[in-house]
Structures are given as structure tokens and as C-alpha cells.
Amino acid sequence: MTDLLEIRNVWKRFPMGGLLSRAHIDAVQDASFSLTADKPEIFTIIGESGSGKTTLARMILGLEQPSEGEILFKGQSVSRNMNREKRLEFMSQVQPVFQNPFEAFNPLKRIDRYLASTARQFLKTSDRAKIDAAMDDALQKVGLSLKEIAGRYPHELSGGQLQRCAIARALIPNPPLLIADEPVSMVDASLRMAIVNLLRSLRDDFGVSVIYITHDLATAYYISDRLIIMQKGRIVEMGDARVVLSDPEHPYSRLLKASVLSSEDAGQGKLATNPDMVAEANRLATMPSSRLQERPDGRLVRTYEGA
């Protein structure tokens, strides 16, 4: 069995302060997980801002180098010193989708030009018919068509359509892995489900694995197969999405679940969070020595020495 993506004890350390300062911050600490190539899955990374989830995604994309540890994609190390050809090859296999579609596209540039230049770059062809076919094919996958998009500027499309175009662009080289960094947090509620359902159909119908980064537990439960929960750079819980979210074990995971606003008790004004839960989660974040321990149901939970 080969791994599509393997993350081995990855650390990322950023220096803080001026030239003489020795302070640093560990944005990602000792992260390890792998995605198998045999079965496509949606792997979710959950955490609040500052938990290191975006840094981890940037390292997988090769935009950031790990300070320690290794990231292997199909057995090959993802590193900055790839030559241009290898880098293109890697980029055609791992594609990003970003948070805000209005910022991802230049407002003065037509959408189809983005799609066309991606197709030209990765399919290494300048045959107009082939490029159009590839664009239409990718747009069909996200429920749009080239006829609708051709000649349109970003402001002419709604946020949901634009985000779908961003996903279509990422799908042009037929990548086995898509990295989606909060793809729905800027999209309206009524269109959010369209994007989430699309990620689901990419997995089920087109065999694309997705790393889905979010802080929304409800959509994570809805689509993901496995997940990790990160707190201040550390993975605190990892396992099957349904198992972990139905009954989270780590105090931080429990706090996250308790903070989800439910529509079941609409109108009752239930908003109080137990302050002890917050205090406990914050206390554990500062505990120095800890390790992940396996539980009988297959999940990994961080345990702390002397806690």
C-alpha cells in the first residue's frame, strides 16, 4: 500500500521579535499523519485561528519549509529545491482552494483566462480546442459550464459560483489531492451547502482526496472521513470523524463541540459556556510534556504527564 501523502513528525518554528531576540513560536509541533492512495477520503483539520492549521496546509503545498520532519508526497519529499519541471509536476498533483474567492481572483481579469492559463501550464498544450475541453470538463464537475463562465469577470458571479470556479481551476490538472483552506467561511449560508456537497461528490464520483481545513464542526461532521483537532500547534485528537465528534475525549475538543451553536434549541438563548472547560483547555495547552495515546476505538488522544 502506498501513501499519497505522508507527514512525518513535522515541526514549524517561527522566530519572533528582532535580530537579537531568541524568542520563537512553534506553529506546528510534531504533526504526523498519512493519507492513503487507495481510497479517496476527506481529511479534516479543525482548529481555531492560531492553531497552526493554515501553516500545516502551506507546508503540504510546499509554500513553507518544515523546520524539522519530512513531508512525502507519493514517496517523494516536498521541498523547495525541486527543479522547475519537478515542481510543476508536483503542483499538478496537489492543488489549493483558498478562503475568499473575491480575493483569489483579480477583479480585472476574466475568469476563463485563469482557467485557460492553468490548462496551458499543466496540460502542456497550446491547442485551443484541447484547452477548452479541459476547462469545460472541470467546470462540469462543479456544476457549471464553459458557456456560462466564458468572458465573465469575477464581479459578475455570485460568491458561491466564484468559489466553484476556484475549485474547477484546481481540478484542471486532475489532481489526486485538493487542499481546501476554509472554502466556505466567506460564502453565504444558502450557498455553503452547495460547496460542501461538491467536495463530497469530488470524493465519491471523481476519486479526489480533500484536505478540508475549517473551524466549523458541523460541516466537518457532515463530510469528513477522518479528522485531526489542533490546539496551539499540537494535534490533540485524531481519528474517525464520526467517532471523535460524537464523543470527543480531549477537553479542547469537548470545548469546541460545546461551542457549536445548535438550532435544535432555537429561541432558548442558550449561550453560556462553562468557564471551567475554557480554563481546563487553556491549562493543557501550556503543559510541556505530552504524547498521543491510542484508544481502543482507534482514535489518538493527547495525554499529559502529571495531569
Add this chain to the structure above:
Amino acid sequence: MDTVLDVKGLKAYYLMKYFGISREVRAVDDITMSIRRNEIYGIAGESSSGKTSLIKVLAAAMRPPLEVVDGSVRYHFNGEEIDPTTASKEDLKRIRWKHLSYIMQGSMSVLNPVRRIERTFADFAKEPLGLSGPAFRERVEQHLSSLKLPPSVLRSYPHELSGGMRQRVTIGLATVCHPEFIIADEPTTALDVVVQKEVLSMIREIQQKMGSSVVFVTHDMSVHANMADRIGIIYAGRLVEEGPTRQMFFAPKHPYTAHLVASLPRIGDTTQRPALEGKPPNLADPPPGCRFHPRCPLAIDKCRTDVPPLETVDTDHRTACWRWQDVRPLDGAPTGKMEAQL
């Protein structure tokens, strides 16, 4: 009934003239609503539905090309009536912060990055409060402590505070003068779940303590579920349904509302959720009849030609749909008990 704000038949359009061709965008089209004392009124709607334009009119922050074309807006503060669309600058200055205040979306764009928090407080609140020096400082510190902020934040610059703390500072700014009417425009969209809940409970707590009215705008229905006493749904510039929170969630009478509450994913449920097809209408050229008909599963011929009026279907519950009697909660909608805690 003790109302603080009466909006009657309000129409506010963006009127533009390019090269002699005039164009109008009907952002707010014939909205009638009233806000009572001591309640949280939630306004829901997707982006470009006109909710921000409505808020601009209510907050007296209208700038051309947005103009009120028809209708009236009336505040009742201390027995005094004031219309924010026609009031003079002096009158508006008098009611701002003391009676009418505003919590904005991005805390970073409200707080001046090169001024300490205490200076910002002095700029905003010193004049309306009419306090000087130590008395003012004491009042501010007291108010901040009720928001669980230590007095030391007054000496900080905005960048030194976390996102949640900054948002609490802006809530503090908006509430320090104990206003009767607060407009909150997506105050928690940029925040994480844990912080979001904390900020929301703080807004609710402070509203209950002061007995003021809050108009709370967001597109996130799960926030409305837990915050609002009543909810108004805006679609393409029109109020399409309005009612008490529980009724809106468990017995919606407009297909758009039914869709909104059913599309919320929940932990413990993986059934496929339907997404609403089509895209929001262009307000420069809205569809005739009911503006929701191109996306509506219940649409009949009448919906394509006639505009449905906002009719009362239950106590406090109004809807603008020709077929409201046929609207049923969709699959996957929350199933709370209507009777509980009403």
C-alpha cells in the same frame, strides 16, 4: 405595545447616473417593521440582499447614491420622535451613542491602530457621557469589567489584543453610554466558534442588563437561533417573513426560510442536505412577482406575476407568500418542541 423603531413602507434605492443614463438598484424595497423595547431582533439574508443598505438607513449612515425614495423611519427615544433620514446634523449628533449605537463587523477597522484604547474611548464617549477626567475613566473601567476586560486594556494598542478581546472592546464602545437602540452588523463572523459564543453571550447579557433593543444582522441562522427573540428574513430587498424565533425554525411559513433552517448541518446527522439552486437576483433588474419564484419549489403562475403581500398568519408572525399554507418544514429541519418554553 412599546415600540422603539417604526419603519413604514421604506424604499431606499441606489440612484446612479452615468452619461445621462439613470439606473436604480432597489436595495430596500417596501419594508415595514417595528422593533420593540428590550428585544433582540435578528435580520437574516444573504449578501447583496439589501440588509446592509437597510442598516445604513436605520443607523443614519446613508451616503449618496443611496437615497430614501419613499416611506418613513421613526425612532421613539424618551417620548421624543426622531426620523434619522431627515434629522439635522445636530439632532443626530445628540442621539448618537447615547440613544443609537452601532457595533461593526471588523474590530480592526473601528479601532484606530495608532491610538491607545483609552484615547478611542475618550473620542467616542466623553462628550455624550458628559463626564470628565477621573469620573469618566472610572465609568469606562467599570463598564469594561462587566465585559470581563481588565483595566489594563485601556493602555494597550489594538494590535496587542486578541480578536475576541478587540471585538469586546468595540462592544464596550457601543454600549458604554447605555444606548436604547443598538445595531450589530455581523459582529462575530470573523471569530472562531469558542470566541464567537463568548462574544454573543456578552451582547445578550449586556442587552438584558440595560433593557435596550438590539437589531442583530448576520447570515448565519444558527447564531439567530440562539440570539434573537424575533427574526426577519430579507430576500432581494424585501422582508419575506417575520416571526418569533421558535416559530421561524420549527414552523416556517415561507419556502426560503424553510430552506435556510433545513440547510444547517448538524453534528450527529450526515443525511445529504439540499443546496438552493440558482443565484440571488440582481437588484437592478429583479424578477417580477415574488422575487423568490425562480428558485422556489412551490412556485405557481400567480407567483410569477403578482407580488405577494406580507400577511399575518399567526400572532406576531407575518409572511409574504401566496402558498404559505403549503409550506412544510423540509427534511433535515430541526425538530424542537414548539410547546417547550414558549
